[in-house]
Amino acid sequence: MRKVGPILVINPNSSESVTEGLRVALSPMQFPGGPVIECVTIDEGPPGVVSQRHVDEAALRTADLIETRPDASAYVLACYSQPGLDLARSITTKPVYGIQDAGVLSALALADLFGVIAVAEGSIPRHMRNLRRLGVDGRLAGEVALEGAISVADSGHGEESYAALVKAGLKLRHMGAGAIVLGCAGMSGHRRRLEDELGIRVIDPTQAAVAMALGAVLT
Amino acid sequence: MRKVGPILVINPNSSESVTEGLRVALSPMQFPGGPVIECVTIDEGPPGVVSQRHVDEAALRTADLIETRPDASAYVLACYSQPGLDLARSITTKPVYGIQDAGVLSALALADLFGVIAVAEGSIPRHMRNLRRLGVDGRLAGEVALEGAISVADSGHGEESYAALVKAGLKLRHMGAGAIVLGCAGMSGHRRRLEDELGIRVIDPTQAAVAMALGAVLT
Amino acid sequence: MRKVGPILVINPNSSESVTEGLRVALSPMQFPGGPVIECVTIDEGPPGVVSQRHVDEAALRTADLIETRPDASAYVLACYSQPGLDLARSITTKPVYGIQDAGVLSALALADLFGVIAVAEGSIPRHMRNLRRLGVDGRLAGEVALEGAISVADSGHGEESYAALVKAGLKLRHMGAGAIVLGCAGMSGHRRRLEDELGIRVIDPTQAAVAMALGAVLT
Amino acid sequence: MRKVGPILVINPNSSESVTEGLRVALSPMQFPGGPVIECVTIDEGPPGVVSQRHVDEAALRTADLIETRPDASAYVLACYSQPGLDLARSITTKPVYGIQDAGVLSALALADLFGVIAVAEGSIPRHMRNLRRLGVDGRLAGEVALEGAISVADSGHGEESYAALVKAGLKLRHMGAGAIVLGCAGMSGHRRRLEDELGIRVIDPTQAAVAMALGAVLT
Amino acid sequence: MRKVGPILVINPNSSESVTEGLRVALSPMQFPGGPVIECVTIDEGPPGVVSQRHVDEAALRTADLIETRPDASAYVLACYSQPGLDLARSITTKPVYGIQDAGVLSALALADLFGVIAVAEGSIPRHMRNLRRLGVDGRLAGEVALEGAISVADSGHGEESYAALVKAGLKLRHMGAGAIVLGCAGMSGHRRRLEDELGIRVIDPTQAAVAMALGAVLT
Amino acid sequence: MRKVGPILVINPNSSESVTEGLRVALSPMQFPGGPVIECVTIDEGPPGVVSQRHVDEAALRTADLIETRPDASAYVLACYSQPGLDLARSITTKPVYGIQDAGVLSALALADLFGVIAVAEGSIPRHMRNLRRLGVDGRLAGEVALEGAISVADSGHGEESYAALVKAGLKLRHMGAGAIVLGCAGMSGHRRRLEDELGIRVIDPTQAAVAMALGAVLT
Known part of the structure; x- marks a missing residue:
């Protein structure tokens, strides 16, 4: 090597x-x-x-x-x-x-439609601009923000943020997402557990x- | 683990x-x-x-x-x-x-536009149908077949196939490709050398x- | 001739x-x-x-x-x-x-947006992949599955399946569909009656x- | 009936x-x-x-x-x-x-990419606007006008117009068209002969x- | 000059x-x-x-x-x-x-997604055809008609039409519109007031x- | 006022x-x-x-x-x-x-397809990324760079740069552009003259x- x-x-x-x-x-x-x-x-x-x-x-x-x-x-x-x-x-x-590009493109390698979980509502338009630039917005099932005021630092730990992730994930699965991208670098702690609960692939973008x-x- | x-x-x-x-x-x-x-x-x-x-x-x-x-x-x-x-x-x-999906999506994680080198002209329409289904045909700089009758088995070995790969790669780079996907499972033997010669990323899909x-x- | x-x-x-x-x-x-x-x-x-x-x-x-x-x-x-x-x-x-291609393309010859009635929820993603490949997903008003467990064989006969077709058709018309494609080879028995009831074109794909x-x- | x-x-x-x-x-x-x-x-x-x-x-x-x-x-x-x-x-x-919509959509039911033969260069932009409105411009291999000043009335008769049709058809086939639409109501007289010569489907829109x-x- | x-x-x-x-x-x-x-x-x-x-x-x-x-x-x-x-x-x-083209394109110069307020439901499909032809339908947040039977002549004057405009505007803002186009030549009388109330740009197309x-x- | x-x-x-x-x-x-x-x-x-x-x-x-x-x-x-x-x-x-967004969108208000004249080849990919983000890349006839090493400062003055603009403009008109956007803030000095020579609208983006x-x- x-x-x-x-x-x-x-x-x-x-x-x-x-x-x-x-x-x-x-x-x-x-x-x-x-x-x-x-x-x-x-x-x-x-x-x-x-x-x-x-x-x-x-x-x-x-x-x-x-x-x-x-x-x-x-x-x-x-x-x-x-x-x-x-x-x-x-x-x-x-x-x-x-990591947004890599996460989204990896989701597309696994499923027809993908969903994104954002930490906060306010970042969704910024993400959408990038999806348009990537040219893959046509395969977005939806992007959903965590409910409650959960910080980036907290988004990967604890039951409160986990419950919010599950809620968002269920919405996205219902919208047709076959894979979900965690829309932040800090949520990886919940990835495996969320994937098992939702029954569809969950991707940590990093x-x-x-x-x-x-x-x-x-x- | x-x-x-x-x-x-x-x-x-x-x-x-x-x-x-x-x-x-x-x-x-x-x-x-x-x-x-x-x-x-x-x-x-x-x-x-x-x-x-x-x-x-x-x-x-x-x-x-x-x-x-x-x-x-x-x-x-x-x-x-x-x-x-x-x-x-x-x-x-x-x-x-x-591997087509994975190769193409990996190329999109590295560059705006991608190119594909096909072993044979006849497979290009089949590839195009899949790119349309993937929804990323808008970012294809072009797909070019190897000149000469080079078999899948030969496509990854020897100077003749390497020369054909370089020729195809130069065309794609000229068309604006910032990364190139090898459009077959058998070309990996030439990947690194081709990448060094072209100066842009070359991706083996497997x-x-x-x-x-x-x-x-x-x- | x-x-x-x-x-x-x-x-x-x-x-x-x-x-x-x-x-x-x-x-x-x-x-x-x-x-x-x-x-x-x-x-x-x-x-x-x-x-x-x-x-x-x-x-x-x-x-x-x-x-x-x-x-x-x-x-x-x-x-x-x-x-x-x-x-x-x-x-x-x-x-x-x-027949999917022919049905959908015939609908596009009659109206701006089309809808599709699927026999079962599970086949919708498969249909969507084909619409993307066809390149006409941008004109889909929506695809709706029949409610209840209606078999392919039953989908074209009897009042129960007819009622389910009307319900799906009304939803699609509300979504903006100007023509509806029956998303299965077996529903033709209800075509004319449904068309008269909905007041928009209904297309049997075969x-x-x-x-x-x-x-x-x-x- | x-x-x-x-x-x-x-x-x-x-x-x-x-x-x-x-x-x-x-x-x-x-x-x-x-x-x-x-x-x-x-x-x-x-x-x-x-x-x-x-x-x-x-x-x-x-x-x-x-x-x-x-x-x-x-x-x-x-x-x-x-x-x-x-x-x-x-x-x-x-x-x-x-007939433009019907011809183009029928071509899409037969092939991945379609081509169009226009009687005159000047009508191509008008056709393109309609293809964009139809939403199927992504599947156009190309549109080519007849060379020479051939009138609508003459476009379906005689060897001069036939030769021009063949020339245009060969160009479109080379561009990847798998089916060709005659871009005028008057060319039908040459349809079958042209289809046999080109070896791909030729569609009279009427x-x-x-x-x-x-x-x-x-x- | x-x-x-x-x-x-x-x-x-x-x-x-x-x-x-x-x-x-x-x-x-x-x-x-x-x-x-x-x-x-x-x-x-x-x-x-x-x-x-x-x-x-x-x-x-x-x-x-x-x-x-x-x-x-x-x-x-x-x-x-x-x-x-x-x-x-x-x-x-x-x-x-x-004015539709000019209004919509001006909205796109100010925001990612735009919304349109139509005077009547019936004109929305006609507008949509034009947006598809313009090729910018991918950036439409939504189009909403005024509730109630408000005439073109009345749409720019009086509290009743203003209230209907606000209602439509709030819906569009909620759908993600960053700018709103008044979908008729006659609504300009309410433009400035509506813009101040909604807090996003409102564009009179004329x-x-x-x-x-x-x-x-x-x- | x-x-x-x-x-x-x-x-x-x-x-x-x-x-x-x-x-x-x-x-x-x-x-x-x-x-x-x-x-x-x-x-x-x-x-x-x-x-x-x-x-x-x-x-x-x-x-x-x-x-x-x-x-x-x-x-x-x-x-x-x-x-x-x-x-x-x-x-x-x-x-x-x-000014890129404003220039391009103004061109689309005047013509079906637009062209862009770039000062230098190297900026074209950057422009293309923005057109994709704008969502209007489907209406680009082409983007052409000035030949010769012409600086931003020189691009709006003198016969050498004017000649290069005309050459680029003719190419774009041939590619189907119905309006041309000057792809730099410094070319406005040549706008009117170029417009008169080409016979199609030329837009200074500022x-x-x-x-x-x-x-x-x-x-």
Whole structure:
């Protein structure tokens, strides 16, 4: 096997706990002898990427980080808003994955129609713009936000957020979704349990992106 | 890590040499402790799946095989015509990947527009029907067949087929493709070299499908 | 008029009563001196084509039948799942019609938006995949399944199934459908009555396919 | 069989020779005991519908005619520009067919991609607008105009126009068309010969519309 | 500044009160030294363009008027059904704007998704056909008709129609519309007030078309 | 007339000469008593927005500027890459126009198909992504870059750039474009002359955006 640099998973917000959650979620893909999956926090980022300004500021910081890490073999932008995806691709020829794109496309590889669970109502229009740009909005069964004011940090832990995920998932399944994408980097803790309860595939977008990256760098 | 069954990669034609090629192509993703990637040949299949009858006959044989292997954790249909994809999904709730879908969707995770290299002109309309069904034909830069009469078995080896791949790849890059999908299970031998020569991502569809399967079964 | 062979209408299930229903439905198009409209049953087929396995098995049997009947001038696959449509077209240059395609396209010739009445909920995703492949999903007002457990055989007879058809038809008309396609080969017995009650065009897909076939072979 | 009124085929231009050509083209569908296929000329129409003003004027005249013929069971607007299609549908609940829609939709029932042969370059944008409205432009292989200054009246007769049709047809077949629609009401005289020469289906749009109308009124 | 002829705003119905409403609505764009914005009534038109026959008749009258006014620098068809748009463009090379197109396209310049308020349910299918032809139906959040029997003439005045507009606007905002198009030439009187109440942009289509025309003729 | 603040036209690059060109291009829309059209340069911007990094950096600077100018009644982002369009809309409820969107949508109000002239080949994929997001890529006749190494600053002046514009324009007209959008803020100097030479509408996107803004703020 040729030597491959780490897959750099970039959390553009400053919440180290979110990055730690990514590490846990990705640990099953960290094999002895396999590419290092390295999760990094952008310290100067906001605690969470919630506004469009956060997204646009994160784009530049992400690019700056990428430029300091030419040793990486692939980059994963671990935020559902994919800050700086175009910019990253303009400064490196290595594979760059945005987790929304990777999650949605992985869902389409498994089912005719997909659904998305958003943490908050307000991010749905931003997601829709990206689905239109991706050109796959025709296969969206629906996007549903978690009920209640659940933060990004809480969305992957505890019974309250789990109950909200199940409620959203049932709605999407009823709308015809054959697979569901978790519309945020922080929900992975509930993935397997939700999948078993709903009986349809549930996709954590960061895991999906890293799996794609493994395929790209290994072979 | 919970115990996961093998990822079953099904070659629906009877050419053991093609299956052996798949094993080589997928070996970098076979980690100690990781899921077994098991490549199987359908012995009663035709030497190559070239006609629509081959596709339809392979669908049933593939389903029969899947029913004998409930131990698998995921199934990959390693033929670009994806024989029996709908049927397989109707008889198992485990993830089933068709390599055309997986290859194309992986390309879309890396670039705006994708191109496809077909072994033969005659299969392009069949591919186009599937792209329309996938709903992503709007992002196809083009599909180009190899010039000369190159067989599936030869498409991944030797200078003649490599030269034909380069020629097709240059055309697709000129048409705007930012990533190229190899439109057959047998071309993987040339992937890395072609990618380096063209300077854009080249995707072997079976590798792409197995990478997605790893993501689905590991996490 | 040049001599034309029969229009072969193929019922891929083994229910002779369904075939007999087709004969009745098509009898108004059987003119003295006109092409023979011949309805045949595939005896070894299942009683009804309900699962994806039925569809895929029927594909091969249909092709086998077509090869024994080179005297026909056109072929109509009289099952809404259109088993073997691509295969049939790969083995004959004569016109081959699938009744879903023919029914839906005939509806589009009469109205902006169309609706479909399915016998069972479970077949709707299969139909949707085909509409996407056809590229006309953008004009679908909706597809609605009959309420109650009504079999294919019963769907064209009796007050219970008629009442269910009216209920579905009213929903579709409310959704904006200007024409309705009966989503199964067996509902033709209710067509005219339903059309009069709803006040919009109702299309039996087998009749629509045979009408198209008449146009192709006569002229 | 219930009594059905005539299928009224309306030629919106004043060229009786064109109407006579329609009668010849449709005669194979005129069966003893079957619905009368009646072709009528709008005497006050222009010799040919070539400009947009012709189209818009023809719309009103066609509607006036329809109102004087409530005895008809269906109406066919035998001009590829389909003057007054929406208007006709607003004044009668009987089936109204435009020949462009019927021809194109019949082509889609036979092949993945279709091509169109236009009499003149200038009408292509008008046709494209209607294909977009129909929502099937995604399946157009291409539209090609006859070379040379061939009139509507001449387009269905003589070796000069036949040679131009073959040239256009070969181009469309090369572009991937699996079926070809004659983009004018006057070319039917060459249909069968062209079909035999090209080896793919060639559709006369008026014949296609009348076949659909037969299906609608007979059953 | 080079001399520019008037922008001719054509009301195809005979209601001088509607024309007077247009004058009021457009007066803020009438600058000293700027192009004259001239609103004209087609006296022989119907009191309101409500049926398809009205639309088709208005097409010819509008073209006749345009031919008598070669001094104009641009033409605006001030009826949401845009009678004669294609015809007008075939007889003049000057800019011709239809207010539905201009209104909808202006909404898309301001928001991701747009909504439309129709005066009456019956005109919605006609509008939808045009949106499909425009190719922007994918961005329609919804179209909602005013409740109650409110005439075109009343739709821009009084509390009853205003209340109906607010109700429709709230529905559209809830459906995701980021901008709303008033689907008739006569509602402009309520525009500003409705915009302030809903908190999203409300577009009067005639004002939008004249603004575009100003841009085209001035620069 | 109610008092309206200035329409703020923001040039995100630091080239005061480009801003001066905007002033000249927009001066015909500056009426006595009308809204002030104020063109501002972002001094800390790059000399030209050519790379994706320039775009992303400009987004933040543009937003900062907008926040200092709450007196404006509308904002126009006078760069074809529309830096910060989503961000601007997230921080103000006033109308924000991006010139690519405004230019393209204005073209669609005038013609079925539009073409775009880009200054450089490299920006075409970026433009295409936006057209897909806009959802109007189906109406693009083509996008063609100026031949030769012509800078943004030179693209609106001199015979060399004019000749290149004519060449590109002729290609687009041949591809079916009925209107052409100048794909850069700096080409307006050639607009009228090019329009007269090509015989089809040519649209300067900044003029188009300001015209739309006038319509929004005046009425």
